Amino acid sequence: MRNITRLTECLKGVRTVAITGHVRPDGDCIGACMALWHYLRDNYPEIEAQVFLESVPERFAYLPGTEQVACQPDGRSFDLFAALDCSDTERFAPFMRHYETAGKRLCVDHHVSNRGLGDFYWIEPEASSCCEVLFGLMEPEKIGLSAAQALYTGIVHDTGVFQYSNTTPKTLRTAAFLLEKGVDFAAIIEDSFFQKTYLQNQILGRALMESMLICDHKVIVSALRQKDMEFYGVGPEDLEGIVSQLRLTRGVEVAIFLYETAIAQFKVSMRSKEVVDVSKIAVYYGGGGHKRAAGCTMQGMVHDVVNNLTLHISRQLEGRPED
Ligand SMILES: [Mn+2]
Known part of the structure; x- marks a missing residue:
């Protein structure tokens, strides 16, 4: 097990990536998974990535690529398995077979209770969201609009729109950076956070x-x-x-x-x-x-x-x- 500070550290030789978050996925978990998926697609054409999530609630359907999320595990084994916003393996139990068969495993999280899992991990308990942690592992100039939208969604959801005590100056600087990418913040906040049926x-x-x-x-x-x-x-x-x-x-x-x-x-x-x-x-x-x-x-x-x-x-x- 070792800490990483940049995503590139665990991508060497990787051709296939399985990305997953926790059961009953929330905005941060879905945002982080989709952000990593877009980031890999935009910058690593040789890598084929698949997101696995139990479900994607309708209110997150505006995030491009969510229609390609798999809700069941499949027979493939991946070079890298990435668990995002999960404090232990129980949290992604439906996709355990991909964790077990993966070449290497990455965990990016912000839960205090996370003791570290996988071969590579990075956990920042003081970060507002998994999306904020993931942002820190990415190269800012390589973040495209779709990844930015997904990261922004996660930060908005885990901070209750920048209101909970986990919101720090760093959180706001991250959000400001994402706004500069052209994120439609008003629509994201209203449609995915405040709107109710x-x-x-x-x-x-x-x-x-x-x-x-x-x-x-x-x-x-x-x-x-x-x-x-x-x-x-x-x-x-x-x-x-x-x-x-x-x-x-x-x-x-x-x-x-x-x-x-x-x-x-x-x-x-x-x-x-x-x-x-x-x-x-x-x-x-x-x-x-x-x-x-x-x-x-x-x-x-x-x-x-x-x-x-x-x-x-x-x-x-x-x-x-x-x-
Ligand atoms: Mn979270």
Whole structure:
């Protein structure tokens, strides 16, 4: 295993590249995959690259090349396997066979929980997004418009449009550089980040209406059962953004949003403002993420799950050490 600081370091002799990101791909993960794909196509005509992702949500369809993304692994083995925005191999489990059969493996990421994987890796936990990290490995003058659009998309999504605390002067300088490439920033921000379908707005409304303030109004929590999701005709992809909206509640430090994925099983998303490190809690329950945004899967009834989470949250709020 070794660190790299430039992409060229792992491209020597490489003719075929498999590019993948994590399951339930988000803007940063899709942006990073598409940016690397375009970068290779624009500058390395001898390299044939294929992006593998579980799915590409409709709102990212404006990114050129997404129509060529493969949603299933195939029989090929690649010279290089690139895992982007993935903190461990579990995160790209559907494409594990390509990882196993690859000549060499590259990992580019910004998750604190990433201990390094593959033969070549570069992880910057302080970076806003995988796209910002990937940008640093590219040669700026070789970044074309399509790659720039994809990188910009990832940065916008992981920073909540340059708003979350992970946004640094370097993030903004990177974004400024991408604007100079001619990126249509207004369309990207509105269409891929803020725009919601009618159903997504309905389920957001439902989640807000049913939310509760607990822990002295320091924590807000909302849960959706499978039957509610069936009633509205929504899937997990329609629930993005709910936890961020909950977090905006005045006076709240932590927002928790749960949705049922099986009987007595919930996918948990957490966001915090200033004090609570939600990634510590998520990691404790087998998940991961960042200080202010993290998630995990938990078993039990809603109140068990919430009680378990608030135990950790209260400890942190009171400055008590974890057991
Ligand atoms: Mn990311």
